[in-house]
Amino acid sequence: MEDTKTRILDAAERLLSERGFTAISLRAVTAGAGVNLGAVNYHFQSKKALIQAVFARRLEPLNRRRLAALDACEARAAGKPVPLEELLHAFLGPVMKPDGAGAGFVQLMGRMYTEPSLDVRRVFSAEMGKIAQRFISAFRRALPELPPEELFWRLLFTIGAMAQTLGAGLLLHFISGGICDPSDLEGIEKRLIRFAGAGFRASAGDARGKKRAARVRVS
Amino acid sequence: MEDTKTRILDAAERLLSERGFTAISLRAVTAGAGVNLGAVNYHFQSKKALIQAVFARRLEPLNRRRLAALDACEARAAGKPVPLEELLHAFLGPVMKPDGAGAGFVQLMGRMYTEPSLDVRRVFSAEMGKIAQRFISAFRRALPELPPEELFWRLLFTIGAMAQTLGAGLLLHFISGGICDPSDLEGIEKRLIRFAGAGFRASAGDARGKKRAARVRVS
DNA sequence: GTCTATATGGGGATAGAC
């Protein structure tokens, strides 16, 4: 039997990924955890602090794995730019392969990107700030001809594609009629890397936008 | 002075795009609208019905515009497949150019894709179901060699990129350090079409995923 | 550390005067 603190964190994580911050009550959390209502205010100080702890528990190791993967890529590259697809894998892989965290982890990550609560955003921003610069520098080196502004947008597109995928049970159901398997995280990551990789390599374009849209071929 | 019903819808839309379904109270809505608390239960029957009305008010004309744009594309194509970028424009354009709706519209659309509330999802799914098949058929014709499963995933990636962009003030701030302008909707749409267009055209790949990642060139 | 009981406030919904 895990200790009370962990049980609370687990239950909160599950409910949070399903319903979001404001929709869950401490009563629901403690009932799900099989512990007493008072325990949450003993181990954490407030609902806010509990939610921040839930996210922090996953974000810290996640970003450690991301940085470790980036380190490994750069060591392999031996001074040369890291190939684009390896960078994408270093960034996306740790999210898609949670390595022993609960099943709710992936959905939780998806929710974090879209959670409107300021408290959640604060802890999320703090953690992301630690890794953003390293990855952006690496992407710049991999795509030296892409204007920085365009690079940022494409990173945002990629993150959005990832977040949507993690959170999507709904859309997938309607769009695919059920032929897509949202539980195949490895397959999804490969598809996403392929999609985003091609997107990153598209020409940056000009002010006239879509009329000069790239004609792309695959060798 | 607009009528009470409209004022309530407007206030609810603004608050909803900022904070989400469960976080807003009818008291906050009526205070923001400058109307009485009882009015919301007179004009609508419940909070749930109000929120559904908020989304439906925007979704219906949005999807009408999408279908009209698709109709125009297919008329121009005269029986041939509609080019991919035109399809993307027909789908994304009406979201990015709200045509006189309030400023909160774009954020509201972003939130709709990530809202966990079942009530919201229900109205959203109902509206999307009406246009999904038409667009999917058109995409299939534009990309006849792409396996259906892959097409669905790439559509989901594109929708995710769009939703993230619409909702993102947070990530953009951190990632770009402020050089990206989230209010330039037309520019964003062009960038997104370019990115997604290249992603759709990437080779479908095989089971080994990233190791055979496409080498893409632009003509 | 754990549980019960409770303080305090806010929520949605409604009844009924005007």
Next chain:
DNA sequence: GTCTATCCCCATATAGAC
């Protein structure tokens, strides 16, 4: 149609017994 007052429930947080 609009406003006020109110019912009743549920929320977070805490105090204090064990």
